[in-house]
Amino acid sequence: MFPDSSKSFDPPKPGLWPAFGLVSFLFFVFSQVFAVLTSPADLMMGHMQKMWYVHVPAAWVTFLSFGIVLVASIYFLVKEDERADLLAASAAEVGSVFCGLTLMLGMLWGRPTWGVWWSWDARLTSTLVLFLIYVGYLALRSFVEDPQRRGQWSAAVGILGAINVPIVWMSVRWWRTLHQLQTNPRSLSPEYLRGLLLNVAAFTLLTIWFIRRRYEAARFESAAEHAAQKAALGDNDG
């Protein structure tokens, strides 16, 4: 059992988080509107370029979420603190949604620009693998009943799966791909950069808020799980 499971449940306090969520959401709306209104049509792809302000930030928070899974998983294995496991699970859930969003937007963008929805190049394939690792991680959690063993198994997958994040990032440099290289400030007109940076910041804040909300729910779920276990054990003892 976890060291702290004998203590009474101390529910996570909302504190300033509702305000954080509201500010993040308003900032997100502002960033999207700002980016769409201030960026001129791209010379090559016209207004399809606007897709960029969702696709790139979504990809970024996909990586960020897996970074949180990695750190929380290591912390869990070292300290055996159940809360770290719940944080990792919450980040994985949010990250998997954004990873799916990145893939879908990429396909919607690929069709008009590349001419195909999908191609098995290194960037697309490794991103799909990242999505499968996310889904596999979440599936594994639902298969293991014992919270401690669930934490250990999923932490192992969380740590090993994180290897794929730098592979996805570097894939466009390590292999020839259909997907273009990472954009850098030198490869784009300044009109586009501000909108992108704003949206990256907005997506980051929103993601942190989503993970926090999911973590709060996970704490309550786990408290209910522990209470049910305790009740079951009590019945057996008679």
Add this chain to the structure above:
Amino acid sequence: MTTKKTKWGALAAVGVLVIAFGWLIYGGLDSNVVYFLTPKELLAKGADGYDKPVRLGGQVKPGSVVWDDKALSLRFSVTDGTGEILVHAKGAPPQMFKDGQGVVVEGRYGKDGVFTSTNLMVKHSNEYKAPKQGERPAEMYKSLMKSAGT
């Protein structure tokens, strides 16, 4: 109670699974199995390069595009600066297809020296440029098709 022994056993088992899974996936992306060949590399294969499904990547050689809008037949040369291969594709190209654009074509290189494409993909660069005075975005395609079609 989980003992230390089963904990590390579980870790090792998951580790083996993930490595095996990763090896399977990335084995196919090994540097020997490249996503596309450049014209120079395909030509260097000689007779080995004929009639095998392959991807060819490079730039559309400026001035080489011939579009027949009746037969929906598109001919152009793909170049990497040194080598050059004539490509024959069916159907209208993607919107961003133009002179000098990076492309990847899937198909077979025939003994007659023509690459028959079954799938034409346009490779976009990581550059985003606002149009300068007088340039009109996304309409160059139409003008290209108009001039090439008649």
